[in-house]
Amino acid sequence: MRYLVTGGAGYIGSHIVLALLDAGHEIEIIDNLSTGHRKVVPSAARLHEVDLRDGAALAPIVGAHRWDGVFHLAALSIVGESMRDPLHYLEHNLTSSLNLIRSCTQHGVRKLVFSSTAALFGGPDRHDAITEDAAIIPGSAYGESKFFIERILYWADQVHGLRSACLRYFNAAGADPDGRAGEDHKPETHLIPLALDAMLHRRPALQIFGTDYETPDGTCIRDYTHVSDIAAAHICVLDVLDQRSVAYNLGTGTGHSNLDVLKSIARVSGRDVPWHAAERRAGDPPMLVADATSFTRDTGWTPRYAAIDQIIETALAWRTRHPDGYGDAASQVDVAGVMRR
Ligand code: UFG
The missing domain is CATH 3.90.25.10 (UDP-galactose 4-epimerase, domain 1)
Structure with a gap:
């Protein structure tokens, strides 16, 4: 199968790329390298150094192949930073996701797996594990941006038939057990x-x-969840998308x-x-x-x-x-x- 991974040079994205390559798939990556790393991109994966906000640069990449699916991870993703400049976070994450989702609907992509977040549930104090039925009350602009994108995906399915899986990661942590990738943010806040x-x-x-x-x-x-387990979850969810769009909370419990x-x-x-x-x-x-x-x-x-x-x-x-x-x-x-x- 052939998959496109946005943010594939980032921390979680790079582990997803490894999981997809290990499973024998063909991969291309879109990453503007603002937080990702060229060095983590395996030689077997083609890197397009493109910012998703640049719709003109994005369209020919999405239109170049009949993709079996798109994994969308590229985003600004630091909770604390989003509280210092909330409008920038909302503008960046929404613009880039809208461009990608529109391009997917225009070029016949059928499946998209979206990197959503536990930050959707950041509102009131909680003392229990969080199910998908829990009220969505983002406690940060970052969480809010991801919620808006989940809603955009809802309408992309309703109107254009783009099936999506929103995986709400809890805290990704750890590194590839074979040492091929790890966590390196700049600046590091985790x-x-x-x-x-x-x-x-x-x-x-x-x-x-x-x-x-x-x-x-x-x-x-x-809820610290190993990044390679999160990567494996992206492959597991693809079959569910044959039936319907879904949103799941993803953690160890x-x-x-x-x-x-x-x-x-x-x-x-x-x-x-x-x-x-x-x-x-x-x-x-x-x-x-x-x-x-x-x-x-x-x-x-x-x-x-x-x-x-x-x-x-x-x-x-x-x-x-x-x-x-x-x-x-x-x-x-x-x-x-x-x-x-
Ligand atoms: N923390 C410290 N000191 C530090 C850094 C972090 O005490 O120097 C604390 C934080 O206050 C928090 C915990 O460690 O209580 C975890 O903080 P991280 O920054 O490691 O992770 P977050 O929980 O803020 O956010 C991460 C991802 C988000 C995602 C969220 C979901 O960065 O993208 O998990 O739970 F939304």
């Missing part, structure tokens, strides 16, 4: 890579944003507090993570844990790397072998900048 670098003394002590939440240890709880994550790093590495308490971060819901019962029932998917220690092991292995991430100029500047602060 808990696990920052905690690993603090443990390795490559950054100052970790700040824990909020220790007074109504959770057992006062810190936020997240187990929550870990920020302090639980630090304990896992200490268990796996034998070293403590230096940290101190800091103010809450805008847009952070106290608890996000998936109830993925529907997804497992409909697709047979179960996570292979469900234990937090397995996730940390793969993340640490990649981080240790790639201390500067993919080593492109921007990520080196970022590490140096953080070290100077």
Whole structure:
């Protein structure tokens, strides 16, 4: 089969590309490399360095082949950043997705898998795992942008017959168990890579944003899901799209507090993570844990790397072998900048 992956040079997208290539499919990638990395693109996958907001550049790529499906991951995706410039986030994510979805409907694409998010459920305090029936109340502009895109996909199906699967990822974490890809954001804002670098003394002590939440240890709880399990889920869902459009919550069903994550790093590495308490971060819901019962029932998917220690092991292995991430100029500047602060 032949698939197009937007954002295929990014963290989750690169793991999806590996899963698709491992399964024997032909892949092309669209990525503007604003946060993705040229070095993670396998030689077997063709990279189009194009911004989805550029409709004129996008159309010939979507129109070049009869794609068996499109995986849409390209987006701005940092919750905290979206609260500093919400209109930019909404404009960027909506414009790029509208261009892509319109182009898919014009060129006869039948299936699209969309990278949605647990940030749809960021509103009120939650103490249970989140099902697909839970009220959608995005707690951030980022989450809101993804919700709008889910609605655009609804109408693209109703009117044009473009089937879509909205996979609402919880917290993607870890790295390819074979070491072919890992997590390298610039700037890095995610808990696990920052905690690993603090443990390795490559950054100052970790700040824990909020220790007074109504959770057992006062810190936020997240459902860390191995990035390769998330990648596998994208392939599992394709068959469901033969029947209907769907939206699923995708996670392990187990929550870990920020302090639980630090304990896992200490268990796996034998070293403590230096940290101190800091103010809450805008847009952070106290608890996000998936109830993925529907997804497992409909697709047979179960996570292979469900234990937090397995996730940390793969993340640490990649981080240790790639201390500067993919080593492109921007990520080196970022590490140096953080070290100077
Ligand atoms: N955290 C810290 N200190 C840090 C970084 C993070 O305490 O230096 C905390 C956050 O406050 C939060 C938790 O660690 O409580 C996880 O934060 P991340 O930044 O790692 O991840 P988020 O939960 O903010 O967001 C991630 C993705 C989003 C996605 C969301 C879904 O980045 O795209 O998971 O749960 F929407």
